[in-house]
Amino acid sequence: MTEVLPNFRLMEPATVEEAVALLNETPDALLCAGGTDLVVQLRKGLAETGTLVSLSGIAALREIEVTDAGLRIGAGVTLSQIERAQVIVDGYRAVAKAARSVAGPAHRGVATLGGNLCLDTRCVYYNQSHWWRKSNDFCLKYRGDTCHVAPQGNRCRAAFSGDMAPSLMVHGAEIEIAGPKGTRRLPLAEFYHEDGAAHIRLEHGEILVAAHLPPPGAASEYEKVRVRGSIDFPLAGVAVACARTPEGAARFSVAVTGTNSKPLMVDVPGDLPPHSAPEAFFAALEKAVQKAVSPQRTTTIAPHYRRLSISALTVRLAKRLT
Amino acid sequence: MKRIVSLNINGRTVEEAIPDNLLLVDFLRERQALTGAKKGCDGGECGACTVLVDGHPRLSCLTLTASCAGTEIETIEGQARNGRLSTLQRAFHENLGTQCGFCTPGMIMAAEGLLRDNPDPDEDDIKSALGGNLCRCTGYVKIIESIMVAAAEARR
Ligand SMILES: Cc1cc2nc3c(=O)[nH]c(=O)nc-3n(C[C@H](O)[C@H](O)[C@H](O)COP(=O)(O)OP(=O)(O)OC[C@H]3O[C@@H](n4cnc5c(N)ncnc54)[C@H](O)[C@@H]3O)c2cc1C
Ligand code: SF4
Ligand code: FES
Ligand code: FES
Numbered sequence: 001m002t003e004v005l006p007n008f009r010l011m012e013p014a015t016v017e018e019a020v021a022l023l024n025e026t027p028d029a030l031l032c033a034g035g036t037d038l039v040v041q042l043r044k045g046l047a048e049t050g051t052l053v054s055l056s057g058i059a060a061l062r063e064i065e066v067t068d069a070g071l072r073i074g075a076g077v078t079l080s081q082i083e084r085a086q087v088i089v090d091g092y093r094a095v096a097k098a099a100r101s102v103a104g105p106a107h108r109g110v111a112t113l114g115g116n117l118c119l120d121t122r123c124v125y126y127n128q129s130h131w132w133r134k135s136n137d138f139c140l141k142y143r144g145d146t147c148h149v150a151p152q153g154n155r156c157r158a159a160f161s162g163d164m165a166p167s168l169m170v171h172g173a174e175i176e177i178a179g180p181k182g183t184r185r186l187p188l189a190e191f192y193h194e195d196g197a198a199h200i201r202l203e204h205g206e207i208l209v210a211a212h213l214p215p216p217g218a219a220s221e222y223e224k225v226r227v228r229g230s231i232d233f234p235l236a237g238v239a240v241a242c243a244r245t246p247e248g249a250a251r252f253s254v255a256v257t258g259t260n261s262k263p264l265m266v267d268v269p270g271d272l273p274p275h276s277a278p279e280a281f282f283a284a285l286e287k288a289v290q291k292a293v294s295p296q297r298t299t300t301i302a303p304h305y306r307r308l309s310i311s312a313l314t315v316r317l318a319k320r321l322t
Numbered sequence: 323m324k325r326i327v328s329l330n331i332n333g334r335t336v337e338e339a340i341p342d343n344l345l346l347v348d349f350l351r352e353r354q355a356l357t358g359a360k361k362g363c364d365g366g367e368c369g370a371c372t373v374l375v376d377g378h379p380r381l382s383c384l385t386l387t388a389s390c391a392g393t394e395i396e397t398i399e400g401q402a403r404n405g406r407l408s409t410l411q412r413a414f415h416e417n418l419g420t421q422c423g424f425c426t427p428g429m430i431m432a433a434e435g436l437l438r439d440n441p442d443p444d445e446d447d448i449k450s451a452l453g454g455n456l457c458r459c460t461g462y463v464k465i466i467e468s469i470m471v472a473a474a475e476a477r478r
Contacts (some may be wrong), residue, residue, distance in 0.1 A: 009323040010342040010388050039345075039384045040365040052342070056389060104454020106372055106379040106432065129364060230453040 005042050008049050012057040016178050016209055019053055024180050024205040026051045031207065033076060034110035036103065037119055045130040046120075046142065055114070061209060064088070070214040072176075075114025075207070079164075080105070082113065091216030094239040098167035098222040104231045114208045117165055117175070117188070121158035121196040121261055122233060123149065123298040141197045149297045157296040158196030158261060161233040165192070165263035166255035167222045170241035171213050179206035189255075192262030199261050218243035221317040224258070225309045227301065234258035235301050236293070236310035242321035248274040250322050252285070254314055259293035259306060266292045266314075272322065285318060286311045327391045331356070332400030346382035346390060347371045350397060358398035358427040362456075369455030372428035373397045379435035381454075396434070398427035410434060410472045419468030421459035429455050433469045441477055443469070 011029075013019040023029050029051040032038050041047040055061060061076030064085055071087060082088055082099040089096045102108055102116065125139050125148040138144030141156040149157050165188060173188040186201075188211065193199050202208065224237030236258040243251045249271035257263040269284040289311035295303035328337040331354060340349065350356040350373070359382050362370035371383040374396040401408040407415065410430050420426040429452065436443055436451035443451070448469050457465060 005343040005345065007341075008343055010386060012389075035386070036366060036381075036384055039386075043365045054389060103366070104369065105451055106369065106381050106454050107366065107384075109378050109380065110385075230449065 005039075006048055006050070008052045010052050010054060012054045014057050014059075016058060016060060016207060019055060019058065019207055020178055020180060020205060022051075022053050023207070026053075027204070029053050031055060031118075033112040033115040034078065034107070035115075036107045036111045037115060041120065044128070045133075046126070055112070055207070061112075061114070070212060070216075073113055073211045073213070075117075075209050075211070076112050079108040079111045079113070079116065083108070092167075092171050092213060092220065094167035094170060094220035094222040094241065095164070095213075098163040098237070098239065101222065101224055101234075101237075102163050113164060113211060116162045117168075117191070117211070118200055118202065118208060119160070119162040121156070121199050122161045123156075123158035123196065124300060125149065125298075126158055156196030156261070157298060159258055159296070159298045160192065160196075160199055160260065160262050161258050162263070163222070163224060163234055163237055163257060166237060166239040166257045167220070168211055168213065169255040169263060169265055170220055170239045170253040171216075171218065172253075174212045175208055176210040176212060177202065177206050178209045179203060183209070185212070189263075189265050192264075194261050196261040218253070219321050221321060223313055223317060225306065225313060235299055236295065236306045236313075238289075238310055238314045238317065240314060240317040240321060242318065245271060250274075252318055252321075254285075254289065254318075256289065256293055256310055256314075259295045259310060264292060278319075278322065282315045282318065286315050289314045325388055325391075327388055329387075329390050329392065330394045332396055340387045342386070342388050344387045346373070346380075346385040346387045346395075349387040350382060350395075356397050356399050359431075360424055360427060362424065362428075367456070368425070368428075369432065369452075370425050370428040372431045372455065374431055374435055377435065377438060379432045379451075396431070398430055401430065401434070408434075409475045410437075410469070413468045413472035413475065414465070417468040417471055418464045419460065425455060425457040425459075429457065429465055433472070436469070437473055437476060441473060443473060445470075 030049040032052045033055045061074040063074045065072045079099040140147040174185050218241035220241040222239040224234035226232035238256045241253045251271045252268050254266040272281045295306040323342045324339045327340040360370035362368040366384050373382045414420045
């Protein structure tokens with residue numbers, strides 16, 4: 001606990017353009033939003049930098065706006081704002097529930113949506129102090145050459161463990177990214193990549209500025225499996241949304257986190273028609289989730305338990321929404 | 323890099339040259355001799371360093387002092403006034419909400435933040451407000467009772 005933060009300078013730009021310019025001038029600069037993950041990483045020697053670019057002074061990132069196209073949530077909006085915002089609680093319940101399930105209240109008061117979506121992947125061999133990792137010869141993700149989870153493999157399997165991404169994905173979110181060449185938009189699901197050491201598609205010099213949600217159209221839920229109920233990263237988490245087709249069938253979308261190096265959408269086995277016996281449908285849904293996820297030995301809890309519990313939880317949420 | 327930072331701690335204005343990488347918990351403990359906020363973990367896990375920044379509970383071990391320029395910081399040392407314990411402190415003392423005491427400053431500051439927001443919390447409100455504060459001694463029951471008693475006292 002005697003670690004000292006690296007000797008960085010703190011820059012506090014007032015606009016997104018200034019922040020982008022700063023990042024592009026400084027190759028080793030790191031972005032800091034609420035700092036609830038980044039400062040831990042700096043303290044543990046998992047990130048190094050001479051320049052920290054804080055996003056806290058950029059007012060434009062902190063707005064939740066209702067537009068004709070739906071809802072725009074700025075990347076700097078805090079998770080406490082999200083869990084309390086009535087438009088989100090009413091129209092996108094999974095998003096509010098996911099926000100409420102992140103860390104503790106003192107974290108959520110400063111932790112941002114952008115920081116959560118850009119959260120680093122996690123692993124028991126990685127999220128440790130410097131001396132712990134050093135005594136274990138580090139690992140493939142950072143400074144070492146072997147993965148202790150899958151020693152035969154050549155890629156990092158660390159698990160994406162942010163709670164917000166799946167809740168936004170089941171509502172069809174897109175994200176807006178600002179960079180030196182202007183802004184671009186892409187579906188949130190396409191932002192991620194199945195590689196624990198390089199899981200987000202963000203170039204140096206780019207900033208996530210907002211998430212866009214279409215108008216509310218589905219009831220949704222989010223829940224997670226964790227070791228401690230009061231504060232913990234998800235061992236696995238699932239968001240389920242349920243919309244009605246014109247024929248009255250239930251159409252589900254399902255996204256999971258904590259099981260892979262990226263949050264992922266699950267291929268759902270068709271719609272659940274009205275007045276049909278649902279048991280076969282839910283059994284197929286449970287199987288589909290088990291097939292989609294691939295939890296690894298990145299937590300102290302067995303992968304098999306995470307696979308079974310997340311598929312059971314998916315069905316529980318789907319039934320609740322039917 | 324250093325900068326001059328002016329902030330208010332427990333009602334007293336402080337102006338100092340602060341390195342950009344100085345954590346608030348280290349500033350309070352090492353430079354202000356306010357050792358009430360504890361450093362109980364590697365960062366963000368235990369809540370023992372909880373203080374109020376502009377009235378809201380914050381983890382001082384994850385907060386850069388330089389980012390607190392112009393804010394009002396309250397620590398456990400600001401609770402007692404004129405030699406008298408605050409309502410929360412007295413309630414923790416009288417209801418065995420404190421044993422070894424290591425978590426207590428963080429618990430009390432988190433509870434202070436809760437009571438300002440919600441003077442009449444139920445047990446679930448208290449549990450979620452203290453979600454990030456860990457205690458190795460009490461088992462939490464007495465802590466929750468202490469906050470209930472303090473809330474009732476304060477409402478009278
Ligand atoms: C004890 C503890 C428990 C936790 N539990 C959970 C949990 O249950 N679920 C969970 O999801 N998280 C959890 N977290 C992690 C963290 O608190 C949250 O994920 C939080 O939302 C991160 O947001 P932040 O603003 O603090 O991010 P920061 O720490 O500021 O940044 C995180 C990362 O995102 C990058 N970044 C930030 N903003 C942007 C942006 N706009 N554009 C591009 N990159 C950006 C940063 O460079 C950094 O790499 C926990 C943390 C702790 C310490
Ligand atoms: S999955 Fe392997 S390479 Fe990745 S962090 Fe864990 S041990 Fe390191
Ligand atoms: S010292 Fe443990 S949360 Fe700050
Ligand atoms: S009283 Fe000892 S840690 Fe809480």
